[in-house]
Amino acid sequence: MRRIRLASPAKLNLFLKVLHKRPDSFHNIATIFERIDLSDELRLTLNPSGAIRIDCVHPQVPRGPKNLVYQAAKLLRKDFQIKEGVDIYIKKNIPVAAGLGGGSGNAATTLRGLNELWKLGLSRSQLLSYARRLGSDVAFFLYDCPWALGTERGDFIQKLDVKTKLWHVLVVPCVKIYSGQVYGGLGLAPGLGAPRKVLTKRNDNVSIFIHHLRRSDIAQIGHSLVNDLERVVLLLFPHLKKLEQRLKSLDTKGVMVSGSGPCVFAITGTKRQAEEVRAVLARRFSRTFVARTY
Numbered sequence: 001m002r003r004i005r006l007a008s009p010a011k012l013n014l015f016l017k018v019l020h021k022r023p024d025s026f027h028n029i030a031t032i033f034e035r036i037d038l039s040d041e042l043r044l045t046l047n048p049s050g051a052i053r054i055d056c057v058h059p060q061v062p063r064g065p066k067n068l069v070y071q072a073a074k075l076l077r078k079d080f081q082i083k084e085g086v087d088i089y090i091k092k093n094i095p096v097a098a099g100l101g102g103g104s105g106n107a108a109t110t111l112r113g114l115n116e117l118w119k120l121g122l123s124r125s126q127l128l129s130y131a132r133r134l135g136s137d138v139a140f141f142l143y144d145c146p147w148a149l150g151t152e153r154g155d156f157i158q159k160l161d162v163k164t165k166l167w168h169v170l171v172v173p174c175v176k177i178y179s180g181q182v183y184g185g186l187g188l189a190p191g192l193g194a195p196r197k198v199l200t201k202r203n204d205n206v207s208i209f210i211h212h213l214r215r216s217d218i219a220q221i222g223h224s225l226v227n228d229l230e231r232v233v234l235l236l237f238p239h240l241k242k243l244e245q246r247l248k249s250l251d252t253k254g255v256m257v258s259g260s261g262p263c264v265f266a267i268t269g270t271k272r273q274a275e276e277v278r279a280v281l282a283r284r285f286s287r288t289f290v291a292r293t294y
Contacts, residue, residue: 003045004117008109009294010038010100011140012168012258012265014221015209018186018228022153026136027183029228030206031150032160032213033140036168037294040106041091042069044113049085052077056090060097068107068134075130076114086114095172095287099259101137108141131155137259146293147213149206164216165293167274169247169266170258172287175237179260185232222254222267233261240264243285250277 015032022028047053052073054063064070069088076082088110094102111130115122124142131138136153147160212220234241240257243264247255251273252266268274274290282288 002117003043004113005041005043006109006113008040008042008094008102008105009035009141010040010094010102010105010291011035011137012100012170013227014225014256015206016227016229016259017206018183026153027186028152029150029154031154032206032209033148033150033154033157034166035140035146035294036291038094038100038170038289038291039294040094040102040109042106042109042113043089043091044110044117045087045089046117047085047087050083051085053085053087054090055087056092058090058092058096061090061092068103068138069110072107072110072130072134073114075133076111076118076120080118080120082118084118086117095263097176097178098172098263099177099257099261100170100172100263101141101259104135104137105141107131107134108138111138112142128155149210160210160213162210162213164213164221166218166221167268167271168291169252169268169274169277169281170263170289170291171243171247171265171281171285172263172289173237173240173243173285174287175240175262177233177237177261181236182229182232182260185236186228218253218267218269222252225254225256225267227256227259229260230257233257237262246281247277250280252277 012034013031017030019028054067054070094100111127128139132155136155139155139157145159147162149158209224244255247266254267258265278288278290
């Protein structure tokens, strides 16, 4: 086999609670990942030159060492002394730097694809060690599951036995938000000034949220959405609050920022309602999507 084509899906975080800061400056979290059917496509083709070459028409996707896809390929090639190179074409459908895990998913897909193309025979456990070196969200995308609980940095994954399928509207405003900036703001007061001793205000229980998921109780799921990063995102970008309020006014079941943003998503009761809400928001926001649990 000389080439492979793989889908690389996006994710939403329906529950994200920041527990405490770690000695390595990252944060331990508890998060519920949902894989959705908005996907990129990766095409990997071996080349004899030994070079790692990234191609993507999206202007915000780096084509060199800053791309997680490049880093994933480089790690495997170095550790297993691979002489062949690889050409990786990324067809982007997932908005870049939106809190949807597009780059992390691309990295995980590259690990899986090269494991097959280079015939490395690595188990998922072995691939996970590479995923954790690349980023906190990468590990989730190595699991073929729609729902999972992420702990530690979000990189220790427990698949959830949940059959629920949700419909969403996703709106991605044209603003740049860096996750480091958001996590850095967690220790600051509402005015982003004085330090706070407590990272979170609410004593939310992830087990209760999972219970609502298993019951497919959409009303309770929407009511119980949690994202400890949202407070900082809305302080840094107050206009996103108006977007949330607009989505809530359209009779959606729950609205929240995904991850470190700027994507704001809503849960709807049906596909038809999702499409109707999208049609309203698309008049102002060019990047609006309807997506379902995948």
